[in-house]
Amino acid sequence: MHQIKECSSIAELMAYQSRGVPVVARNIVSDWELVKKSLKGFPELKSYLLSYDIGLPFQAMIAPSSQKGRLFYKADLSGFNFDRLNGDLSEALKILEALAEESSAPTFYIGSKKIDEYLPGLERETRISTLPPSVCPSIWMGNASVVATHNDDSENFACVAAGSRKFTIFPPGQEDNLYLGPADMTPAGRVVSMVNLQSPNLGAFPKFRSALEKAQSATLYPGDVIYMPAGWWHNVEALESLNILVNFWWQE
Numbered sequence: 001m002h003q004i005k006e007c008s009s010i011a012e013l014m015a016y017q018s019r020g021v022p023v024v025a026r027n028i029v030s031d032w033e034l035v036k037k038s039l040k041g042f043p044e045l046k047s048y049l050l051s052y053d054i055g056l057p058f059q060a061m062i063a064p065s066s067q068k069g070r071l072f073y074k075a076d077l078s079g080f081n082f083d084r085l086n087g088d089l090s091e092a093l094k095i096l097e098a099l100a101e102e103s104s105a106p107t108f109y110i111g112s113k114k115i116d117e118y119l120p121g122l123e124r125e126t127r128i129s130t131l132p133p134s135v136c137p138s139i140w141m142g143n144a145s146v147v148a149t150h151n152d153d154s155e156n157f158a159c160v161a162a163g164s165r166k167f168t169i170f171p172p173g174q175e176d177n178l179y180l181g182p183a184d185m186t187p188a189g190r191v192v193s194m195v196n197l198q199s200p201n202l203g204a205f206p207k208f209r210s211a212l213e214k215a216q217s218a219t220l221y222p223g224d225v226i227y228m229p230a231g232w233w234h235n236v237e238a239l240e241s242l243n244i245l246v247n248f249w250w251q252e
Contacts, residue, residue: 004217029246034244053088053118065107071188073187107143115136139244146237153230157226170233172232178195
């Protein structure tokens with residue numbers, strides 16, 4: 001597995017983006033107040049997020065600790081290995097704070113929520129200057145989790161605001177090697193690979209070896225950004241007891 005290319009400026013990031021080449025840009029959004037608060041600790045981060053909260057309900061996925069963070073199907077494909085729970089942001093943050101004290105905590109994961117709808121005003125504080133204002137950021141948060149390999153049909157800047165995340169990416173054209181699951185029943189709206197990247201069963205999925213030969217990976221920390229071109233497959237592993245991601249999707 002190869003390392004994803006790296007750069008250290010917004011100009012370099014945009015040069016890679018213009019060529020459709022994935023890249024990790026270190027410390028590009030470290031000036032965001034959200035990133036600064038996350039580095040100061042949970043109380044300040046919590047207070048900062050709640051200052052933008054308008055009380056809309058968030059939906060979380062909750063999976064037992066036995067699933068080791070992997071949000072996926074049940075073994076017989078009859079459904080999913082997680083439940084869904086609705087609540088407000090203050091409740092979600094209380095849960096995350098409590099789970100951080102557990103040695104074998106269940107997975108708690110809140111997927112994409114548009115910031116201008118759920119935390120209005122925060123979108124002005126989480127910007128990438130080269131993107132037009134019409135490209136609205138979304139926020140993701142939770143504890144340690146694994147989102148199965150999938151792709152998006154949009155360009156993507158994903159920015160780590162709290163915790164750390166490991167991204168493993170595969171180029172387009174690897175569909176056969178990734179062993180895609182059912183299209184009519186997906187964990188979060190996109191078709192996913194049936195291979196567990198953390199412990200791949202190469203006996204059951206032998207062609208996955210070919211995908212691994214083309215795979216690239218990198219671990220991102222607060223302030224880092226990854227650019228993933230549309231169509232690239234990606235597996236995302238959140239590594240800490242609290243992880244927050246802000247991402248931007250747009251069409252070229």
